Amino acid sequence: MFRGGIILKTPEQIEAMAQAGRIHARCLKMIAQKARPGVTTAELDEAAERFIRSQGAVPSFKGYNGFPASICASPNSMVVHGIPGPYKLQRGDVLSIDIGVTKDGWVADGAVTVIVGGEGPPEAERLLKTTERSLHAGVAAAQPGNRLSDISHAIQRVVEGDGFFVIRSLVGHGIGQRMHEDPQVPNYGPPGRGPVLQPGTVLAIEPMTAVGTDDVYTADDGWSVYSADGSLTAHFEFTVAVTEHGPRILNPWHEL
Ligand code: MG
Numbered sequence: 001m002f003r004g005g006i007i008l009k010t011p012e013q014i015e016a017m018a019q020a021g022r023i024h025a026r027c028l029k030m031i032a033q034k035a036r037p038g039v040t041t042a043e044l045d046e047a048a049e050r051f052i053r054s055q056g057a058v059p060s061f062k063g064y065n066g067f068p069a070s071i072c073a074s075p076n077s078m079v080v081h082g083i084p085g086p087y088k089l090q091r092g093d094v095l096s097i098d099i100g101v102t103k104d105g106w107v108a109d110g111a112v113t114v115i116v117g118g119e120g121p122p123e124a125e126r127l128l129k130t131t132e133r134s135l136h137a138g139v140a141a142a143q144p145g146n147r148l149s150d151i152s153h154a155i156q157r158v159v160e161g162d163g164f165f166v167i168r169s170l171v172g173h174g175i176g177q178r179m180h181e182d183p184q185v186p187n188y189g190p191p192g193r194g195p196v197l198q199p200g201t202v203l204a205i206e207p208m209t210a211v212g213t214d215d216v217y218t219a220d221d222g223w224s225v226y227s228a229d230g231s232l233t234a235h236f237e238f239t240v241a242v243t244e245h246g247p248r249i250l251n252p253w254h255e256l
Contacts (some may be wrong), residue, residue: 008200021250041073045084060100093119148194206237
């Protein structure tokens with residue numbers, strides 16, 4: 001069913017998305033654990049693709065608008081869309097890992113940011129904690145009857161309340177049989193705007209943040225997006241269904 005451009009999902013369709021989400025969550029967790037010093041981002045990509053296909057699923061990113069890999073691996077000042085390659089992870093790298101999984105035609109999308117080797121600069125640890133907390137605040141606002149920008153505002157409050165920045169030009173999105181559906185979900189803005197959230201709305205909620213700027217630029221490869229000032233960045237993402245009982249995280253990687 002269409003409602004203001006948003007494709008509402010039935011409870012059965014949300015269950016199908018949760019199947020994709022379960023595979024997604026396990027994959028993301030596994031790749032986050034594999035992100036150790038000396039491992040290349042290409043090795044992470046191969047491991048993710050192998051796992052996804054072993055589950056009878058497809059890596060959603062591969063070939064999407066020509067993207068050449070199954071995951072995005074974005075270290076340090078790179079916010080999103082990093083192409084995996086020969087780069088060897090170093091202790092203290094702040095690595096964002098973003099993965100999409102399509103199962104039976106339904107897509108789950110999600111991301112985490114980790115500190116390679118477990119320990120990094122205190123500012124990195126704070127940025128990651130804040131950004132993950134802002135994601136949960138966004139999810140908590142995904143209540144039926146709320147408006148879309150209540151999610152945006154909840155994220156912005158947490159991030160800016162801790163003195164960090166929301167990247168303005170990168171947004172979350174509706175998701176379903178296609179990875180990107182209506183509506184866009186900005187990570188900032190006043191509350192109480194946009195469509196009323198109906199049960200059956202499914203959103204990829206994904207705060208993208210930086211230590212020192214709200215602005216980004218895209219590198220010459222046409223994909224990699226960096227913070228404008230070179231400061232550290234973070235990205236956390238869930239696929240979330242609005243249900244009559246409240247928000248439901250379909251790829252609960254935080255519970256694994
Ligand atoms: Mg996304």
